Amino acid sequence: MSQPVGKLLLFGATGDLAQRMLLPSLYGLHADGLLPEGLTITGTARSDHDDAAYRDFAARALDEFLPADRKDDSAVGKFLERLNYQPLDASKTEGFAALADKLGDISHGLAIFLSTAPWLFGPTIMGLEAAGLAGHNVRIGLEKPLGKDLQSSREINDIVASAFPEERTFRIDHYLGKETVQNILALRFGNSLFEPVWNAQGIDHVQITISETVGLEGRTSYYEESGALRDMVQNHMLQLVALIAMEPPARFDGTAIRDEKVKVLRSLRKIAVNEAANLTVTGQYGAGASKGEIVDGYTDELGKASNTETFVAIKAHVDNWRWQGVPFYLRTGKRLAERRSEIVVQFKPVPHSIFSERGGQLHANKLVIRLQPEEYIRLLVMAKQPGLDRDGIRLREVPLNLSLDTEFAGTRRRIAYERLLLDLIEGDPTLFVRRDEVEAQWEWIDQIRAGWEANDVKPKPYASGNWGPSAGIALTERDGVTWNE
Numbered sequence: 001m002s003q004p005v006g007k008l009l010l011f012g013a014t015g016d017l018a019q020r021m022l023l024p025s026l027y028g029l030h031a032d033g034l035l036p037e038g039l040t041i042t043g044t045a046r047s048d049h050d051d052a053a054y055r056d057f058a059a060r061a062l063d064e065f066l067p068a069d070r071k072d073d074s075a076v077g078k079f080l081e082r083l084n085y086q087p088l089d090a091s092k093t094e095g096f097a098a099l100a101d102k103l104g105d106i107s108h109g110l111a112i113f114l115s116t117a118p119w120l121f122g123p124t125i126m127g128l129e130a131a132g133l134a135g136h137n138v139r140i141g142l143e144k145p146l147g148k149d150l151q152s153s154r155e156i157n158d159i160v161a162s163a164f165p166e167e168r169t170f171r172i173d174h175y176l177g178k179e180t181v182q183n184i185l186a187l188r189f190g191n192s193l194f195e196p197v198w199n200a201q202g203i204d205h206v207q208i209t210i211s212e213t214v215g216l217e218g219r220t221s222y223y224e225e226s227g228a229l230r231d232m233v234q235n236h237m238l239q240l241v242a243l244i245a246m247e248p249p250a251r252f253d254g255t256a257i258r259d260e261k262v263k264v265l266r267s268l269r270k271i272a273v274n275e276a277a278n279l280t281v282t283g284q285y286g287a288g289a290s291k292g293e294i295v296d297g298y299t300d301e302l303g304k305a306s307n308t309e310t311f312v313a314i315k316a317h318v319d320n321w322r323w324q325g326v327p328f329y330l331r332t333g334k335r336l337a338e339r340r341s342e343i344v345v346q347f348k349p350v351p352h353s354i355f356s357e358r359g360g361q362l363h364a365n366k367l368v369i370r371l372q373p374e375e376y377i378r379l380l381v382m383a384k385q386p387g388l389d390r391d392g393i394r395l396r397e398v399p400l401n402l403s404l405d406t407e408f409a410g411t412r413r414r415i416a417y418e419r420l421l422l423d424l425i426e427g428d429p430t431l432f433v434r435r436d437e438v439e440a441q442w443e444w445i446d447q448i449r450a451g452w453e454a455n456d457v458k459p460k461p462y463a464s465g466n467w468g469p470s471a472g473i474a475l476t477e478r479d480g481v482t483w484n485e
């Protein structure tokens with residue numbers, strides 16, 4: 001791991017992400033004494049604040065978004081002292097000199113968190129370079145969206161690479177900052193139990209669901225351009241596939257882990273244009289009820305007609321020896337029945353049942369990894385129901401339950417960005433996405449979009465509060481598979 005930096009520069013410092021996630025995360029790290037002594041945080045955005053006004057702004061954000069038990073007036077006060085602010089119009093190179101002046105001496109290293117509109121990457125990177133803010137001791141964290149297809153992502157990555165080499169470029173996928181996502185590695189590579197059956201011989205299929213109850217949340221223009229495939233599958237879901245499907249890396253480090261993930265991403269079977277309508281389902285939410293409230297449909301929120309998908313389900317395959325013939329069913333959507341992120345690994349049935357002649361019914365084992373809102377790993381195993389079995393053997397599926405919420409009850413769950421910001425400050429790239437991974441992800445996604453375009457696929461309507469269009473259910477049912485609900 002390289003040295004912690006002495007300064008942090010936050011682009012988009014007055015935006016939604018900064019208020020909800022970045023400032024609370026940085027405060028969390030500060031309050032636990034995890035930020036380097038003396039680290040200053042400079043915010044920048046177009047708004048015309050001075051330091052005092054930005055500290056007030058940050059104080060209000062913390063007040064609104066910090067959980068009550070984390071608010072400590074004296075820690076907040078000290079945290080705010082780390083903050084300062086420089087207004088910047090990033091489209092003009094001139095303003096970057098004043099930003100560099102504001103930052104002052106960066107000889108102890110600078111970490112930049114950049115989240116910006118796609119068209120501002122060019123001017124921003126040029127501005128940083130011109131102002132001497134891209135030198136060897138500067139690293140940059142990039143927040144999505146980083147393009148909308150392979151070509152635009154390459155353009156952005158090329159622009160960034162012109163000033164920051166890959167080892168100083170930290171692409172953020174906030175799912176990798178989640179404790180439960182990292183736990184997939186512990187489960188798979190910290191236990192000897194699963195690995196021998198973690199393959200096509202032992203596993204029938206894998207399901208990954210990221211369902212949300214929220215709708216657009218005011219992000220109309222971004223989401224309308226993006227849709228569920230780009231917003232959730234291209235990044236978070238494919239990273240989950242990679243972690244589930246990867247070979248054991250030799251070490252826990254950025255090179256070994258990312259080398260293995262990229263092999264999986266490159267092994268994803270391209271969905272041929274003529275297969276797109278069979279292997280994928282898209283939907284768009286209409287009006288309905290979400291968490292007991294009547295809610296508008298997508299186009300009502302948007303204020304115009306649209307063919308953007310707010311739901312997508314895909315039957316994917318990883319074409320390598322380990323996973324040959326094992327479908328990975330993926331689905332994600334807005335305004336679904338529940339907020340839930342989970343991975344279900346369905347094992348194969350036993351080769352022969354000794355119980356069937358005695359009336360005993362077996363269900364194949366299933367491993368449920370619930371990432372949120374609850375955090376647990378649950379292995380469903382068969383057990384004999386107590387009794388004298390005069391009228392047959394009764395077997396029941398019972399859970400072997402590892403509740404991470406209970407087991408680690410005393411440990412505070414951190415916001416994913418706490419982990420990622422700290423890793424950025426300290427220079428550990430392991431949980432960031434490498435360029436080759438992103439490009440493999442886009443390649444697979446672009447092929448799906450090409451199939452949708454060629455076949456004029458339009459999203460099917462579903463009522464808010466459901467599990468998406470019925471075709472999403474049919475996608476698995478025709479293989480005899482039921483989504484875990």
Ligand code: BG6
Nearest residue numbers: 174210212214231232236341372
């Ligand atoms: C973001 C997407 O990357 O992830 C959002 O842009 C989505 O649309 C969010 O709501 C989901 O993240 P989480 O951590 O709430 O599952």
